[in-house]
Amino acid sequence: MDKFLLDEKVAVVTGAGSGIGKATATVFAERGANLALIDFNKPNLENVARDIKQKGSSPKIYVSDVSDAESVAQVFESILSQFKKIDILANVAGIWESIPFLQLPMTNIRRMLDINFLGYVNCTKMVLPGMVKRRYGKIISVASVAGKEGSALGSSHYAASKGAINAFSCSMAREFGSYGININTVCPGLIQTPMGEATGQAGMEGYVKKCALKRMGQPEEVANVISFLASDAASYVTGQAWLVCGGTRFD
Numbered sequence: 001m002d003k004f005l006l007d008e009k010v011a012v013v014t015g016a017g018s019g020i021g022k023a024t025a026t027v028f029a030e031r032g033a034n035l036a037l038i039d040f041n042k043p044n045l046e047n048v049a050r051d052i053k054q055k056g057s058s059p060k061i062y063v064s065d066v067s068d069a070e071s072v073a074q075v076f077e078s079i080l081s082q083f084k085k086i087d088i089l090a091n092v093a094g095i096w097e098s099i100p101f102l103q104l105p106m107t108n109i110r111r112m113l114d115i116n117f118l119g120y121v122n123c124t125k126m127v128l129p130g131m132v133k134r135r136y137g138k139i140i141s142v143a144s145v146a147g148k149e150g151s152a153l154g155s156s157h158y159a160a161s162k163g164a165i166n167a168f169s170c171s172m173a174r175e176f177g178s179y180g181i182n183i184n185t186v187c188p189g190l191i192q193t194p195m196g197e198a199t200g201q202a203g204m205e206g207y208v209k210k211c212a213l214k215r216m217g218q219p220e221e222v223a224n225v226i227s228f229l230a231s232d233a234a235s236y237v238t239g240q241a242w243l244v245c246g247g248t249r250f251d
Contacts, residue, residue, distance in 0.1 A: 003233040007032035010083045011230065012076075014066050014123055015093030017044030019193030020142060020226075023219035024090050025059065026052060027227045033088065035059035036079045038066070038123075040093075066093045066119030067111075076126035085134065088230045089127045091120040091141035091165075096195050098154045109157045116161035121168065128176065137181040138230045139172070141165050142222070145189045145245050153203055162187075166241045173239030182238040184229045189245030191217045212247025 011028045015021035017039030025037050029052045037059050039045040045061045052059050060082055062075045079086065094116045099108060120141050131137025146155065147162025166185050173183040190196050190207040196216060197204070208214055222244045228234055229242070243249055 003235075004228065004231050005031050006088070006227070006231060008034070009087040009230075010034045010036065010085055011088035011090065012036045012038065012079060012086055012123070012127070013090045013092060014038045014119070015091075015142075016048055016061075017041045018048075019092075019195055020188065020191060020219045020222045021090075021092035022048050023223035024092055024226050026055075027220065027223040028088075028090075028230070029055060029057035029059065031227055031231070033230075034083060036062060036083065036086075038062045038064050038075060038093070040065045065115075066091075066122055067114040069118075069122045072119075072122040072126060076123070080130070086127045086130055087136065088138045089123060089140070090226055090230065091123055091139070092226075093119055094142060094161075094195070096155060096158050096198060098199070099157075100154045101156050104157060112157040112161050113164070116158070117164040117168070120165055124172065128172075128181070131181050132176065132179045135180040137176075137179075138234075139169070139181065139183045140226050140229045141169050141183075141185045142226075143169075143185040143187045143241060145187050145243065145249050147185075148187060148241065148243075148251075149249060152206075153199055169241075170239045177238055182229070182234065184234075184238060185241045186222060186225050186229070187241050187243050187245065188222045189217060189243075189248045191219055191222060193219055207248065210248055211245070215246065217244060217246055 016037035
């Protein structure tokens with residue numbers, strides 16, 4: 001049996017409408033997973049689902065803002081009704097913006113934490129009871145290099161939200177490891193997505209200059225690492241923050 005495949009696994013991907021989330025959904029489908037895709041942008045989600053269906057998979061789509069705990073609970077209730085179980089959760093939904101700290105409104109800080117951190121908490125709370133009962137589960141959350149070393153682009157609140165994801169995931173890995181649940185994060189560098197390109201030409205050029213591979217990453221390169229961590233090939237990996245940054249940081 002190929003332990004890198006996800007055959008018959010039920011996988012939920014948040015932020016599946018674009019960028020790393022879209023790439024993750026595509027890679028999961030290619031490796032045999034049954035997909036439940038979540039995004040707040042319905043047209044984007046429908047486009048992703050259509051593309052995946054053309055490759056022979058049949059994902060189900062759910063429109064939700066992960067920061068809305070009530071909406072998330074309703075969506076996961078629907079997913080469990082449809083699929084009966086959830087084996088894999090990929091927390092990918094997120095936002096980024098650059099505002100110098102002295103000009104940074106508290107409303108923006110709260111929104112960043114609500115989506116990038118509490119959104120992951122909301123989804124994780126929905127899958128853990130079933131995973132504990134079945135003594136099996138994989139949770140992979142997208143953090144960032146900025147969550148390890150801070151932001152150089154005036155995005156302190158973004159870096160804080162991603163650092164929170166790393167600390168939270170490490171804590172969850174300790175708490176739920178005895179139930180056979182693997183919980184990890186991936187920490188991308190600058191990836192060629194709409195969010196990555198929003199850093200601007202100067203941000204992208206500065207990143208490439210310090211990157212050992214001298215280029216931005218592609219969403220599929222992050223998705224491949226997420227898929228590995230979601231597979232049984234990574235059965236002895238938990239509580240780790242995987243850098244996918246082309247060598248801009250070495251831990």
